[in-house]
Amino acid sequence: MNTSSLYIHIPFCNRKCLFCSFTIAVGQEHRREEYVTALINEIKNNESQSIKTIYFGGGTPSMLDEAGLERLMNALRNKFLFQNDIEMTIEANPESINRAKAKFFKAQGFNRISLGIQSMDDRYLKFLGRTHDVKVAREAFSILRETGFSNINLDLMYAFPGQTQDQLLDDVRHISTLNSEHLSLYTLTIEPHSRFFATQMKLDDDEKLAEHYVLIGRVLREYGFGQYEISNFSKPAFESAHNKNYWLGETYLGLGVGAHGFTGHQRYWNTSNLQEYIQKAVSGNSVIGGFEDLTQEQLIMEKVLFGLRMNEGIPQDLVPENRREQIQTWVKDGFLLIDKKRLKTTVRGQLVLDELSLRLI
16 A cells, blocks of 8 residues: 555635635535535545555635534544654644644544634734734734644745844744744745736845845744744654654645646646536546656756755765766855755755756755
8 A cells, every 4th residue: 555645725715815826615614514525536546555644724724613523534544554752733824723623633533733813913814814813823823732732833924025024023023932843934925816916016035035035044943943944844753743844855636626636746736616526526537637757867856956955965976977067166156055964955055946956956
């Protein structure tokens, strides 16, 4: 039996945040039951696998009602073998958390919560179009702790236009004092199909953003967080097993509208149209919208590029022969370093890794 990670996409949201370009469904709560039925059909049409991590993402997975989520979990357990040490994560927005829901998540086996706080500054929350404020965020975190969750990730966004160093320091320190086990860092970007893109919003220059990125890392280290990937920080032993599965180039199964999966040699993605997804899944037809077969060279290069995102880096000899001269140039320029036969990205390299990756491809 194959071992894999599992991602399940729940598209429902109360509203669309101004920065969002994800596959979501606003004002479609009445379709939750038929969406769950469609998901269960997709689950049944997959081969049985041993599952080491599960991640419910969105959208806002915590918007599913208890009956729907319980149906989903029963279908997953009937189809797949859950490993004993499985990591089960569900994303939640602060305003959707109450004691009853937190207890229900616990009862369903979730042992990790990813809470979309984004900022501990009400001005920025309003700017992003979020429906919670700092008080609600603190209350949600407290409820999760009181319910017994000992592995909580918090999302933090930065690079707001005009954000000063002092404002950033306050935000990072306030979210750090909550004392979560994990923190995911997001740079505000202007994505196509987002409302920010439509307004032609301008961001601060790259030099300022680089300074802020370095500052965030320094402050988080002061609060006991260790960086293990360019945008992810954790307390010892609380790295995200699910996300590391992506970065290590291992297989994962994607279920739900717009979800992506990887078989080890082929990447596929489901249709991103909610109506089409439901109709196809309910009727038992394939919901795959497209796929890409990867060559051996592409697979190796992906392992190199994803691996350089992690602080542990990659084995030096993983780099193909025809890329090693370029790599040595970047080592001399201080973007990369070699430590015990492992190639790693320096802080300077982290700031421009996307550009280096494009050149390496």
